[in-house]
Amino acid sequence: MRKLFYSVLLIITIISCKNQKPVAKGYQGQGKNAVVSTVSKPVQKQWKGIWTFDNETTFFSNDFESGRLNGITSDGNNHYTALITAENTPVNVSPWYAFKVWSKTPKTITIKMTYQDSRSRYYPKISTDGQNFTPLDSANFTGINKGTGDFGIKAVPEIVEIKINSSEEPTYITAQELYGSTRVKNWIDSLSTKPFISTYEIGKSREKRAMNLMEVSNGEHKKAVMVISRQHPPEVTGFLAMKSFIETLSGDSPKAQKFRDNYDLFVVPLMNPDGVDNGNWRHNMGGIDLNRDWQDFNQPETRSVRDFLIKKESEGYEFVFGADFHSTWDDIYYPIDTTITGKKGKIVFDWINNIAERLPQKHTNVKPSKDIKPTMVSRNYFYVNHGMPAIVFELGDNTPRDFLKEKGKVAAEELMDLLDNQN
C-alpha cells in the first residue's frame, strides 16, 4: 500500500514538473506582424467643440490639439458619461482621450469613461495649464469590471469612474501628457537656436501639416544617425525618451561635441502629426498604421522619410545607426537578430548591454527579430534599404518620467561611445 502511494506520488511529481513552464519575467513583446494593406481607409473625423450642461454652468471641450472626446451625456447629480471612440477600426487597443472640464462654481463631478469595445489602457493625467501633468489621485479613481488577466489590456478595467474638482479654470483630463504638433515644434525651435541645428520640412502629412526634420550637423560628415518617433500618436513616453536622447546628442558635453565632429544626426520627432493633433488612437488620417507602410509607402508621412533617406544616400551619406521610439506595456527592445545583420548589427546589442549595465534598477527585455521582409516597419526598411543597424526602442506607458529621461540620456551617451570606437 505504502509502495503504491509513493509510486503515485512520484508519477504526480513527474507530471507536474513536465507541465511547469519556465517563468518569463516582464513584458515578452508582441508577436510577428501580420502583412496588412496600407491603402487609405475612411476615418471618422471627430466633432470638436464645447458641450454645455446644467443651464450653462458646466462645460466640456475637446477643442484643442490632441483633444479626444466623442460624446458626453449628463446623468444628473453632477455625474457624466464620456464616450471615447477610435478613428477607425480594426485598431490597436490604445484608447486615447483628452478633454477639458470647467464649471461656473466649484464642485466635484464624476465622469464615467467608456471606450466602446475597448478598455481603459491609460491612467488619467490631470493638468490646469496643459503643460504640467500629474496622475489623478488614486482616491478619485474607480475601476469597473476589472480585467482578469495579469498583463496588458486584459489586466485593466473596462470602464473607469473618476472624480474631478471642477472650477472656473479648466482642468485637462488626458491619457498621457499633451505633446501636440505646436508643443513639439516649440521644442524643436528651442533646440534650433544652436548654430549646428537646423529644421526643415521634408514633406506634408495627409492634412498638410509639416513633416519637420531636425538636422544636427556642424559640417557635412557623410556618416549619420537617423531617429524617428511618434508614428503612433498616444506613445508619448517613447517621445519623452527620444527627446532626452536628442537633447543629449545635441548637448554641450565634450562627448557630444566629439560625436558631432564625426557624425550628423537626422530626427523626425513627429512622424504622425495629423494623428497626434486629431487625438487618434493609432493611425494617420489615411486610417493606416504608419508602421506597416514601410514596404508599399501608400501614405505621405512614410513617403517623405523614404524620399529623404534616398536623397541623402545619393549625396553620399552612410547611415550608421537608426532608432524608432515607441511605447507599449513595458520597456522592451526590438532589434534585428545578428543572424541577419552579422557583425554590423552587433553595435545594437552592445548598446543594449551597456545601457542595461548603467541602469540596473529596471530590467528591459530584448526580443530580436529575424523577419525583415516585407519590410513594413521602419526598422526593417532602415536596415534592408539603407544598411542601418536599427532598433525599435519601446518604453512602458507607465515607466516613471524621470527614469525615461535618464534612459534617453544614458542611451545617447552609450551610443556616442560605441560610435566613437567605430570611427
Ligand SMILES: [Zn+2]
Ligand atoms: Zn508604437
